[in-house]
Amino acid sequence: MGDSMRSLNSFGVAGLLGPDCEVFYTNELRARNVGRISDLVSAQIRDSNADELRIRALLVYGVFQTYAVRNSIAHHNEAVPAASVEIGIDPSYVAVAITFHWDGKASPKWKGMPERVDSGQGIDPFENILEWIHRHSTQLIVRYEEKERRIEVVALMNRSDSAMKDPTMVVQVNSATAPLLEVSNYHELGDLDYSKLLRNPTATAEDVKVKGDEPSDMSKSVFKADSPLDSEANELRGLVAEYEKVISGLKTTVNGLETRLEVEMNRASERHFKSDARVTDDSVITVPESKPEDSEKKEDDWGFHFMKKVWPFSKPEANPEKITSESVPLDSEASVSEVQTFKPDVTDDDEITVVEDVNEDPVIATEASIASTQALGEIAEIAKGPNSKKMETTLREIEKEVDEGKAKRWVDSLSSELLQEKAKLNELQKNLAKQIRQRELEFKTAERSLKQELKRKDEVLRGRESAIENKNEQIAQLNLAVERAGAATVDKEQGQIKMKLDRAQRMAQMKEEEAKSLVVKMRDLENRLIIAQAKAQKGTDLQLTSKVQTLEKKVDEYKRVNQRLMESLNQTKDKSSDKEMGDLRRKIEQLERQSTETKRSLDKSAFKLKELQDSERKLQTDLARAVEENRNLRKNQGRGSGESGGGQAAA
Amino acid sequence: MQFKTRKLPKSKAAELVSYPVDTAEPYRPLPAPVYVLLSRNEKLVSVKGPFDFFTARDLERMKGAGTYFYGPILKRVEPFHLAAREVKTMIGWSQPTATRVLEAAPYEISDAILRKLATLWAPVASAAQPNETVIGVESYFAVAFANELCELIPGDRMEMARERDPDLYEIALLRSGVFVFLALHLGYMDVKVLSALRYRFFHELIQLTGLQTFVPISLELAELKRWTENLVHSPEVLMISSDQFQFSISRVTQKLKSRLLRVRKELADPETILAHTYDDGGLGNLRPDEEAKEVGDG
Structure with a gap:
């Protein structure tokens, strides 16, 4: 399985390659243009050292699949719709994905398909072609979705290890849950500089390459001769x-x-x-x-x-x-x-x-x-x-x-001149051929070095351009985010949100102040409560209790005195005088008055006790309420600081 | 669809293009409102709104019954119609010919189509990206382009849709038209397939029954369909702009972003003036900012 695979539950090559992959695509792959498309794709990805033969073969297999999945004869038919193809390249893999649909008449038999394909036991033409694809790729992945009858056949090829093999996978995709996957760039084939990529080289005298790395390698020279006699004969x-x-x-x-x-x-x-x-x-x-x-x-x-x-x-x-x-x-x-x-x-x-x-x-x-x-x-x-x-x-x-004589001399001279000229011509030819070969070699080496430099410079430029584009896009995104965050008057919704934020902050501040005041009150009440409790334990009012005790004592004494007096009155009814009776009566009345006053004071003290007890209860309830409000305020403050995104509310 | 110029003075007739009743195609969505000249009232009164259609019966009744004119917006629609016909011709280059001449490659046709489509996009202002060149086209014209390019939707379906819900009919036409316009940018160059997908899209939206042939749709076109449904939420005209695809990372929006980047950087003419539906040369509607002012003042 590819190391850069991000998701199998999605169509397209993006899920099988890294986020830095480049994807080339077209939606018009048919039998009559598969050659043109494979030419352009091969020219484009030639620098990636991808196996051109495999890629061309996979594209052709893809076209065959559009026929096989319909149980059609593999004979060109314009009625067969075009397939879509995506070719993705990342540092590790090249992926070729061909997408098409099957008819409602018959669908492929998904169950057991990976095992059949890997073991070479395909049961129909569709699986037989999958076997061929599997042979020529590192891994074969078949994805399908029943609802729209979509099929995607993806061939993954490892760029560094062509012998690597992974088992075939068949995946049912649920496009509703498919993740969104980003790639470096999508290129439609029409956006490529196809005229430059597919330009025919013009053959010129300088471009004619003579095989042979060594100048002395006469066997591969342009002026080839089977034997020296034939060369002389030609001359x-x-x-x-x-x-x-x-x-x-x-x-x-x-x-x-x-x-x-x-x-x-x-x-x-x-x-x-x-x-x-x-x-x-x-x-x-x-x-x-x-x-x-x-x-x-x-x-x-x-x-x-x-x-x-x-x-x-x-x-x-x-x-x-x-x-x-x-x-x-x-x-x-x-x-x-x-x-x-x-x-x-x-x-x-x-x-x-x-x-x-x-x-x-x-x-x-x-x-x-x-x-x-x-x-x-x-x-x-x-x-x-x-x-x-x-x-x-x-x-x-x-x-x-x-x-003899002159004739012979003339003939000899003629022949010798001919031979000399012939020899001169031979030498000139050889020298010329040598020079031509040397010059050609020099030009060839210079051309190679220039081409390599150009390639390196092109690659560097492309890398820099892509980096610049990425940075520009990031800058644009950041600018947009900053504008959105800092814009105050453009969007009404943002303004409303800010208003709400301000209100919430003010509410939070008010609540904080209320909480502080409540805390202070609470402390005062606590103190009072403590004091009241202490008083309640000790006695609500010592003076009152002492007074009550003395009064009670007095009441008892007065009662006794009253009884004695009553007894004395009864005993000495006869003996007493009217003054003594009046005095006694006056004393009794005074005592009664004193007793009523003590009773009243007792009642008052009891009432005060009750009041203190009531106030104590109120203080306790207020204290509980203040604690709850404080807790709620702290909770609200914690939520408000999380929503607003700032620490102002917390502060 | 809202349009305010439901009545025009008689003097405007000289500026308008007459509607060819004799050669008109029934059930083809109208690129502009159609007016009839009432000689007694000395006014031009609209009989059909934009993207409405005449049935065969209507056309029969109209023959000899008056003089009909297209609305003034037709002048702004005509470049889009012309582009649609040219794109149709380009798509025809890929058909295998009877001669021994090798037909054009699909990438050559795709390049040619994109260059033609680039003439329909115009620079627009963008509050979100003030420093970037943003291009846009109004949905009205994109739909007019698609209506001219694609095959007709069956007439009975059109009538059924309009009777069921006129607003929904307009929304369905707008969404399916924008869908076709953007699908061309993705390199889908088969008119029959595009027409079939447009019909399926229309059919599903109107919730008609009886779609006989199953038209499979690729995943990225399904994503485009969803995107179009989100964009076109009412029968009113809106702007399709390149910055709408800037930050989404679905496959279809990434592809559209890449193609529209090439359109705005290499192909679109910065001097092109945006074709719009406002003012008396359009549908007579107010611009959104003018409409907001009016509402505010009201």
Whole structure:
């Protein structure tokens, strides 16, 4: 299971990756655009070292799943709705989640699915494709919700350990209880710079990369050759092609000259036969018949007019023979032995001149010129041949044929010059190739280093930009929170809440003051109570009690005196006088008055006692009330300080 | 939906666009109130409010029975209708063609659609974020856009909904329209699917029965639906602004926040003027601050 997994009870990759993950998504994954989407996604996440093959395969599997879950044939069908795909990347994992719906006809069989998929015993096409997904990922998680027939197939891939495997999980999601999960950023694929990511590289001369790390690795050079002989042959072919171009030009002029020569020769012979005019020279000259101008002759005739000009020698008149009128074959099949020797008419120093004007006196075709043309023709034919060996053999034959000495020297010089030039060209080519390879290697290394630096700088810039964006967002959030806390006049509800807070604070202060006063009263009452209790224990009023006792004593004495007096009165009714009776009566009345007064005082003291007792009870009840109010105030103060968020109420 | 310009002077007729009775589509929600010219009273009187509709019978009766005009707010709605038609065309680029030309990739179409939608957002003031560029669009115009883009809701359902509760009908239309408008920003580019979801949303709100085909909805669209229900709580016009998604961390709001960030930073024109429904060029309603003053004075 992924270490950064935050919640399985949610759709999307956010629950399976860390909060710093980036998510790329699109809601239009179909069969006909899965390639385009996989191209763009692969280009975007290439720097993350994610396995591109797996990601492309997973996207394709996802499309197949949209068909398989409907029990449809895996054949493109526009009626199958598009799937949504999210690809998330965090430092540890890459997650590919494909979401779609199943039809009401048949739902996948969820029970036992993980075991079947892990053991490779899928029972339907949907599970068979899940097996493939499981093979190509670290972990496969299938989430579903019955109510909306949602399915999400998520493939997790560990970026550092591709061989890691975790068991498949199938989770039923309750979206109503799914948590809210934050990610670093969501990118819709349309917001990416797709033109830059998918740009085709333009191939230029500088961009052409030559394989081979070592300059001396000739086997991988551009100028590849199977064998040295073939390379030489190719070079010779090139040279021959160049010579052919020059020679073709010469050929045309030679043809023209020959035709003119023939015409003039014929005219001269006619004149010779018609008239008796002697020819200055006795040599019997026949002009070879001009050959019919066919394409083969045109191809075989080479323009060697410049060579004729510079032909330094002519054949000596060793064996003057009759020049026949037979045409001298000039094709390549003619052997050298068939070439007849001609009587040399001119010396070596004679130059072959070309008669341009036909109306002038005809130019006599000298033996040397004829021999030279024939030889040149043969050389041309041989040079056209594919093999240099043939060229060499013909050169030797020519050497044999023609006079030794100068001819040989000329041929040798020509061949040596050719070889020298060939060698020079080879050297130049090799040097050029070496230089090209060196330059290419230098450019390649410089390009690599520049690209790496650019990549590093881009990464640093991106990191800084993302950090700046995060900080800006945090700052915006903090500003908003501060504004909300400090704004006094914008929101009415805030004002009301503040009003309520002020009132509550004032109430709390008032209650505190009341509590303090009540506490003071309570203490006074307590003191009074203590005193009253003490008095009640000792006696409410000592003076009163003493007075009561004395009065009681007096009452008793008076009662006794009264009884004695009454007895004496009864005994001495006769004996007493009226004065004594009056005195006694007066004394009795005084005593009675005193007794009533003492009774009244007793009543008063009793009443005072009752009053004190009542006051004591009141004090006790007040004390209890004050204690309760104090407790309630303290409770309210504690709640009020928690709600207002400040310590003012507590203070 | 409240609108105060229920009567207009006859002179206004020259400025108004006539309603095409002959070619009008029945059951399509009207983008603006429709007025009829009463020649005797020399007044234009509204016969239908915004987002109401004519039935086929109504249209038959209206033919030859007078001259009908759209309200002045149609001029402000027209850019949204045009954008809806262009978006529909863009969505059609993804259809496989009969030729051998490769059709546009979905990300290219999504980018093109977002660029078009960006022209509909305008800078608005925000008390919560005075230092940030905030963009907004009024719900009225978002719904007009969605009505033009989507396929029609079946006529019998529309009639049933209006008869049951006209206010609830308007709320359902507003919520489903805002839902479609925002779903486009999330990259949902199938008109049929969007129309089906809009119909399902409408159907559930009106609590109609008989929705025959089940239209599955993804979780993020379900979240968007809930968000829309919270936002649109009455049939009155309100502002949809980018700062509403700033601090929520549900998946759909994070995605909308990201896309609208690109709209406001890269695509939206800061000179765009917000299309609104106030004053005589709109529905004749007062702005919220003016309305508050009026209430206070009253």
